[in-house]
Every structure is written in C-alpha cells, then in structure tokens.
Amino acid sequence: xxxxxxxxxxxxxxxxxxxxSELRIQALTRPSLSYWQDAWKxxxxxxxxxLSLYIIIAMLLFTALGPQVWRVNPAEQDLLQxxxxxxxxxxxxxxxxxxxxxxxxxxxPVTQSDAPDGTQTPAVVTAPAADAGLELVGxxxxxxxRLKWNAMPGAADYAVYRNIIPAKGPGTYGLPLGNTDSAxxxxxxxxxxxxxxxxxYSVVPVDQxxxxxxxxxxxxxxxxxxxxxxxxxxxxxxxxxxxPELGSTVNFALHPMGTDYLGRDMLxxxxxxxxxxxxxxxxxxxxxxxxxxxxxSMAGFIGGKVDQLMMRFADFVVALPFLLFMILFKIxxxxxxxxxxxxxLIVAMVILLWPSTARLVxxxxxxxxxxxxxxxxxxxxxxxxxxxxxHMIPNTMGVILVTLTxxxxxxxxxxxxxxxxxxxxxxxxxxWGSMSNDGIKTMLTHPHELFFPALMISITVLAFNLLGDGxxxxxxxxxxxxx
Amino acid sequence: xxxxxxxxxxxxxxxxxxxxxxxxxxMHAVPGDPLSGAKAMTPEIQQNLEKKYxxxxxxxxxxxxxxxxxxxxxxxxxxxxxxxxxxxxxREHFPVSATLGIMAVVFAALGGSLFGALTALYxxxxxxxxxxxxxxxxxxxxxxVFAAFSQLAIVKLxxxxxxxxxxxxxxxxxxxMLLPSLVLGLGTMAYxxxxxxxxxxxxxxxxxxxxxxxxxxxATRIFARHEMPNAILPVVxxxxxxxxxxxxxxxxxxxxFAIPGLGRYFVQAVQQLDYTVIMGTTVFxxxxxxxxxxxxxxxYGFIDPRVRVS
Numbered sequence: 001x002x003x004x005x006x007x008x009x010x011x012x013x014x015x016x017x018x019x020x021s022e023l024r025i026q027a028l029t030r031p032s033l034s035y036w037q038d039a040w041k042x043x044x045x046x047x048x049x050x051l052s053l054y055i056i057i058a059m060l061l062f063t064a065l066g067p068q069v070w071r072v073n074p075a076e077q078d079l080l081q082x083x084x085x086x087x088x089x090x091x092x093x094x095x096x097x098x099x100x101x102x103x104x105x106x107x108x109p110v111t112q113s114d115a116p117d118g119t120q121t122p123a124v125v126t127a128p129a130a131d132a133g134l135e136l137v138g139x140x141x142x143x144x145x146r147l148k149w150n151a152m153p154g155a156a157d158y159a160v161y162r163n164i165i166p167a168k169g170p171g172t173y174g175l176p177l178g179n180t181d182s183a184x185x186x187x188x189x190x191x192x193x194x195x196x197x198x199x200x201y202s203v204v205p206v207d208q209x210x211x212x213x214x215x216x217x218x219x220x221x222x223x224x225x226x227x228x229x230x231x232x233x234x235x236x237x238x239x240x241x242x243x244p245e246l247g248s249t250v251n252f253a254l255h256p257m258g259t260d261y262l263g264r265d266m267l268x269x270x271x272x273x274x275x276x277x278x279x280x281x282x283x284x285x286x287x288x289x290x291x292x293x294x295x296x297s298m299a300g301f302i303g304g305k306v307d308q309l310m311m312r313f314a315d316f317v318v319a320l321p322f323l324l325f326m327i328l329f330k331i332x333x334x335x336x337x338x339x340x341x342x343x344x345l346i347v348a349m350v351i352l353l354w355p356s357t358a359r360l361v362x363x364x365x366x367x368x369x370x371x372x373x374x375x376x377x378x379x380x381x382x383x384x385x386x387x388x389x390x391h392m393i394p395n396t397m398g399v400i401l402v403t404l405t406x407x408x409x410x411x412x413x414x415x416x417x418x419x420x421x422x423x424x425x426x427x428x429x430x431x432w433g434s435m436s437n438d439g440i441k442t443m444l445t446h447p448h449e450l451f452f453p454a455l456m457i458s459i460t461v462l463a464f465n466l467l468g469d470g471x472x473x474x475x476x477x478x479x480x481x482x483x
Numbered sequence: 484x485x486x487x488x489x490x491x492x493x494x495x496x497x498x499x500x501x502x503x504x505x506x507x508x509x510m511h512a513v514p515g516d517p518l519s520g521a522k523a524m525t526p527e528i529q530q531n532l533e534k535k536y537x538x539x540x541x542x543x544x545x546x547x548x549x550x551x552x553x554x555x556x557x558x559x560x561x562x563x564x565x566x567x568x569x570x571x572x573x574r575e576h577f578p579v580s581a582t583l584g585i586m587a588v589v590f591a592a593l594g595g596s597l598f599g600a601l602t603a604l605y606x607x608x609x610x611x612x613x614x615x616x617x618x619x620x621x622x623x624x625x626x627x628v629f630a631a632f633s634q635l636a637i638v639k640l641x642x643x644x645x646x647x648x649x650x651x652x653x654x655x656x657x658x659x660m661l662l663p664s665l666v667l668g669l670g671t672m673a674y675x676x677x678x679x680x681x682x683x684x685x686x687x688x689x690x691x692x693x694x695x696x697x698x699x700x701x702a703t704r705i706f707a708r709h710e711m712p713n714a715i716l717p718v719v720x721x722x723x724x725x726x727x728x729x730x731x732x733x734x735x736x737x738x739x740f741a742i743p744g745l746g747r748y749f750v751q752a753v754q755q756l757d758y759t760v761i762m763g764t765t766v767f768x769x770x771x772x773x774x775x776x777x778x779x780x781x782x783y784g785f786i787d788p789r790v791r792v793s
Contacts, residue, residue, distance in 0.1 A: 116501075121656050314502040316497075316498055316502075319502065319772070320767065320769065321496045321727070321765065321768045321769050321772055323501075323734075324765045325505070330508065393680075409623070412703075413625055416627065417732075420627050420735060421738055422750075436625075440631050440739065443631055450631055454624070454628040454632075457625055457628070458620075458624045458628065461624075462619060462620075462622075466619070
C-alpha cells in the first residue's frame with residue numbers, strides 16, 4: 001500500500017486541488033418576474049384583450065376630448081334637419097323670404113278670357129280631365145310648393161292631396177292638404193311641413209254635392225331644401241360679409257352621424273351620453289366592488305358566527321329581484337326637478353350588487369388564510385396588518401380586478417336597460433340607454449337614431465368583456481389551465 | 484332528501500319575508516304618500532282615504548297589517564284602478580310572462596348546451612370560432628337592441644315576401660311568441676354556451692372518456708352517455724338564477740314587443756306610482772324566483788346522484 005503513494009509524481013501535491021471549472025452555474029437568462037409583471041406579459045400576448053384596451057381608451061378619449069374637438073351643443077336643435085340620417089343631402093337653395101301668393105295672377109285662363117261676365121264656366125267643359133294641366137309654379141322648395149291647374153268640368157271645388165308614393169285612384173291620394181272651396185280657384189299653395197324629396201300631388205275635383213269625383217290629376221314634384229338669407233345668416237351658414245345671389249346653393253350644418261327626432265346633433269349627444277353611461281358604468285362598479293371587498297374580507301377574516309351571519313345577509317340581498325329593486329330604489333330616493341337621476345342609479349346599484357364580490361373575496365380570503373406561507377409568516381411573528389397588506393390583498397387582487405372588469409359592462413347594461421324603459425337617466429340628460437329609448441320610436445323610418453347609441457353600448461360592453469376575459473386568463477392560473 | 488327540501492323551503496320563506504320587508508321599507512321611503520299624486524281633494528276626503536287604506540296608522544302597525552294580509556295571500560287593491568285587486572292583475576298577466584319566460588329558458592338551455600358541446604367538440608375549428616363570435620355578440624348587445632333590430636328585420640322581411648311571415652308585435656298565437664322568447668333567451672344562451680364549452684372541455688380530457696374510447700364505443704354513444712350528461716351539470720346549476728334573470732329581464736322585451744305581461748304592467752305601475760301593485764308584483768316576483776331556485780336545486784339532486792348523498 002505504501003509503495004505507490006510517494007512514488008507516483010502525479011499524485012504529488014497539487015494533484016488533489018479542486019478543479020477550477022470554467023463552467024459556472026448558468027446565469028438566469030431572464031430576470032425573475034413578479035406576479036404582476038408576469039400577468040402584464042400574458043395580457044400583452046393576448047391580442048384581443050389589447051385591442052379591447054385600446055378601444056376602451058379610445059372610448060374614454062371620445063368622452064373626454066370629443067366635446068373639445070366637436071364643438072356642437074348637444075342640446076341645440078337644428079330644425080332644418082330633423083331626423084336626418086348621416087350623409088343626407090345638405091345642399092339647399094337660397095330663397096327670398098316668403099310672401100303670400102300674389103292675387104294679381106289670374107285664377108284660371110278661362111275666366112281671364114271673358115272676365116266681365118265671369119259666368120261662362122261651361123265654356124271649358126270641353127277640356128278633358130287628362131288635359132287639366134296640373135303644373136308647378138316656380139320651384140318646389142321646402143319653403144313652399146305652388147300648384148296650378150286648369151278648371152275641370154263639373155267641379156265645384158278641388159281637394160288637394162299629397163303622398164309619398166304615386167296615387168292609384170280614389171283612397172290612395174295620401175294626406176289631405178285642403179280644399180280650394182271654389183270652382184274659380186284652380187291653384188294651391190302647400191306650406192305644410194315640407195321635406196326634401198319626391199312627393200306626389202293629386203288634385204281631385206269635388207262636385208256640387210260635395211262628393212269627390214272619380215278622376216284626379218296627379219303630379220310628381222321633386223322638393224328641394226331651401227333657406228332664406230336671413231335664416232342662413234342666423235345659423236352662421238354664410239361667411240361674414242358674403243351675400244350670395246338668390247337661387248344659389250348653401251350647405252346646411254354638418255351632422256356626421258345625423259340628427260335625432262328633435263334635430264339635435266347625434267355625435268354631440270353620443271359624446272354627452274358617453275359621459276353619463278361611462279360614469280355610471282365605472283363609478284358604480286368601483287364603489288360596490290370596494291364595498292364587497294371590505295365586507296367579504298371582514299367576514300372571511302373574522303370567521304365563525306359573524307361570518308355566517310354576514311353571509312346569510314348577503315344571500316338575502318342576492319335573492320332580491322335585481323331590476324325590480326333598482327326601480328324601487330330609484331323612486332324611493334326620488335328625483336327632484338333638474339336632477340338627472342344619476343346618483344339614485346349609482347346608490348341603487350351599490351346597494352344591490354355588492355354581495356357577489358363579497359362572496360368571492362370571502363372565499364379567497366378563507367383560502368389564502370389557510371395557505372402555508374401565511375402560517376409561516378405568522379410563525380415568524382408577522383402582525384395582522386402585515387399579513388393583510390403583504391399576503392391577503394396581493395393574492396386576492398387578481399380576482400378583484402377581474403370582477404371589476406366584468407362588473408363594468410354589466411353596470412353599463414343596467415343603466416342602458418333602465419334608461420331604455422324610462423326608469424334611468426331623466427329627460428334632458430342624454431345617456432346611450434335613453435338615446436336608444438328615443439331612437440326606438442322612430443326605428444322604422446330613421447334607424448340611425450337607434451343604431452348609433454346601440455352600437456356604442458355594444459362596442460363598449462364588448463371591449464370590457466374581452467378585456468375581462470384577457471385579465472382573467474392572465475391573472476388566474478387555475479382558470480388558465482382549463483382552456 | 485326530504486329534510487333538505489324542508490330546510491330549503493324554510494330558508495326560502497325567510498328570504499321572501501326579507502324581500503317583502505325590503506319592499507315595504509323602500510316604498511315607505513318614497514317621498515310623498517300614495518294619495519298626494521291624485522287630484523286635489525279636501526282634507527276630509529284625504530283623511531277618509533287614508534283611513535280606508537290604513538295610511539293614518541303608525542308605520543309599525545301598517546307593517547303588521549301588511550304582513551298579515553300577505554300571509555293570507557292578499558296583496559291589496561290597486562290605487563289607480565278602482566276595485567281591481569293586485570291578485571287579479573297578477574293572475575291575468577303573469578301567465579303571459581311565465582309562458583314567455585319558460586320558452587326563453589327552453590331556448591337558452593337547449594341552444595346553450597348544444598352550441599357549447601359543439602364548440603368543445605370542434606375546438607379551434609370553424610364551428611367553434613363562429614359560435615364563439617356569436618356568443619361574444621350575444622353577451623355584448625343589450626336585449627332591447629336585439630328586440631328592436633329583429634323587429635326591423637321582420638318588418639323588412641314581411642315587406643319583401645309580401646306575406647306576414649311573423650307578427651311584429653302583440654301576443655296570442657305561437658308565432659307571436661317565437662321572436663320575443665328567442666330574443667329574451669339570447670343573452671342567457673350565450674352565457675350558457677360559454678359555460679357548457681368549458682365544462683365539456685374538462686370532461687373531454689377526463690379518464691373515463693379515454694376509457695370509453697379505448698373500449699371502442701361509437702362516438703355518438705360516448706357523446707350521449709358519457710359526455711353530455713356530465714358536461715350539462717354546471718348548466719343545470721345556473722338554470723335557477725337564469726330563470727330569475729330571464730323573468731325579471733323580460734319586461735324590456737315585453738315593452739318592445741307590446742306583450743301584455745306582468746313586467747310591462749310593473750313598469751306602468753311604477754310610472755303611475757301605484758303602490759300596492761308595485762309592492763305586490765315585487766313580492767310575487769321575488770317569491771317566484773326563490774321558488775325557482777329551490778326547485779332547480781332539488782331537481783339537481785335527481786340529476787346528479789352525488790349531490791343527493793351529501
């Protein structure tokens with residue numbers, strides 16, 4: 001045994017020195033991420049969620065900055081353009097102020113020929129009805145439409161009608177405008193609520209007995225928008241000092257999204273409505289989630305009998321029929337004149353909606369309380385305040401955040417529902433829900449009045465829902481593994 | 484089982500009592516009193532009316548009277564409609580709401596479980612993508628918007644075909660009920676589809692499905708015997724709250740489609756401040772919802788034997 005030890009030079013000193021390896025323990029290739037950094041990374045990878053986030057930010061900008069850019073008073077009525085859809089023809093011809101139809105124009109060519117007698121009406125009997133020559137006098141504008149025709153045989157009176165579709169015989173003439181009350185008068189001036197577009201006029205002779213005769217004379221008229229110089233100036237449609245000739249074209253005020261049934265600018269109103277809808281949609285969930293967190297964590301923390309009692313109460317509140325009680329509370333809190341009803345809505349939502357958050361947070365707290373790391377911290381002498389701040393809140397924060405994100409769209413929904421049935425925001429204040437409510441009345445003729453507010457609600461709710469999905473996937477490891 | 488049912492019923496009764504009390508307190512917090520909105524009346528008439536309705540008594544006594552009447556099933560007489568009992572109003576209008584609600588729930592449950600199963604089976608293929616897109620829309624678009632635009636679509640369709648394919652509004656025949664109940668159930672259907680999808684995905688990756696596949700069972704049999712019955716359980720659990728959401732959410736649809744249901748009546752009563760009707764319908768709806776949740780929970784015991792044991 002002793003022979004080799006001194007003999008082998010390789011075994012001499014230094015032979016057993018530890019080998020200084022060039023290999024070092026691999027450095028971490030990435031910095032360790034905190035929970036929130038990790039969640040943010042995951043969220044960023046979720047394209048839908050990030051797109052939704054951008055949409056939400058755009059929505060908030062639309063509300064906050066929109067009125068600065070689009071400076072139209074949402075309450076101002078443009079009576080020239082009521083319920084006009086987006087992209088409607090805005091051009092109008094400049095006309096002189098209205099003057100009554102001058103009488104110097106002869107009522108009929110016939111009476112003109114033998115004016116002294118004036119009794120020679122039978123002379124025109126030969127003129128057939130088809131030849132009655134209903135024609136337009138001047139231009140047909142929204143200011144007035146003037147018609148004249150030749151006298152018809154046997155007529156003691158003429159009834160004038162207007163319709164939006166061509167008349168097909170008796171009973172289909174449309175809106176009765178009036179009677180001339182005389183066989184002599186064969187002209188008519190229509191001033192009644194004229195709109196640009198094609199209208200069909202019918203003149204029906206009425207006999208001695210007051211009965212309408214079967215024949216009629218019809219005329220298709222294209223009515224164009226019109227405005228007087230004075231009005232155009234008052235509405236600031238003309239530049240200062242500009243005095244265009246009569247008959248030239250001016251443009252009405254621009255309404256990119258059209259106007260509503262009172263002629264108010266839809267875009268401006270949508271911005272104003274967004275303010276109300278988003279305010280309720282964000283503030284109410286913030287409040288009731290906060291209340292739910294406090295209530296739930298108290299119940300979870302105290303535990304025992306108190307916990308049981310508190311949760312039973314929460315169960316009762318959950319059992320209240322939600323929408324009915326929203327309405328009940330709203331009338332219970334009352335709305336004074338001039339109030340918009342936003343506060344009662346928020347209060348009612350807070351009172352009714354906190355329990356679901358409370359339950360969730362309580363469950364989380366109970367779970368976290370039993371975790372080994374909490375026990376370890378306790379063993380090391382951590383105080384309750386430290387435990388709550390360091391362990392409880394960060395570990396429930398994810399769930400709370402996800403609840404909040406999902407609570408926002410449902411609050412926007414609720415506001416829209418209530419305003420839609422007329423139980424939400426009161427009249428002068430606009431919200432997307434109340435605008436939808438207004439829009440549904442004219443849905444068949446002017447769908448844009450319902451479409452835009454409905455679109456805004458849908459996009460916002462959709463964005464918050466997708467963001468909530470993304471947040472849940474990013475924050476909740478358990479939910480993540482499922483799909 | 485019976486013990487459990489009894490316990491649930493007692494709990495339900497307490498909940499209904501709570502709802503009634505909350506309603507009573509809420510109504511008494513309303514500024515002014517039920518008679519102040521009426522036409523000008525002399526103090527004598529006012530006093531007589533207050534006496535008649537028991538409004539001159541202290542609030543505690545009023546509460547006792549209210550509770551006593553409620554226990555006997557008497558919800559009082561309408562303030563605005565002379566001699567009309569709230570019970571009559573409910574008896575007349577609730578069946579309409581219930582029919583609408585039941586049809587909507589059936590639509591939602593059938594559609595939700597079928598579509599949900601489909602999305603899970605065709606995960607990440609086109610049926611999944613299409614249905615999930617529709618689901619996101621269904622969750623994000625308010626039902627009144629669906630209602631309004633489906634009405635608009637029907638009007639256009641009727642005009643295009645020249646015949647009245649479906650009525651646009653009203654109530655009476657089956658064809659009146661189709662569109663409103665579909666619209667009413669749509670939101671819930673979307674929600675149930677999502678639920679069904681995640682539950683089905685979990686089932687699909689479970690051991691017993693692998694076993695069934697290994698045994699060589701045909702796919703249809705696995706679907707019908709193993710996948711569907713297990714995956715549908717979470718859907719059944721939320722059916723109780725879903726019925727609640729649908730029946731109370733119904734009045735928006737009732738309003739749009741001009742359906743003479745209780746929800747529409749409730750909205751009218753609120754507008755006219757018809758106190759007894761408001762209170763009566765709220766308590767009635769509340770009791771109905773509590774009952775529905777209990778019934779669904781009890782049924783759940785029959786569907787899933789594991790629950791019955793515990």
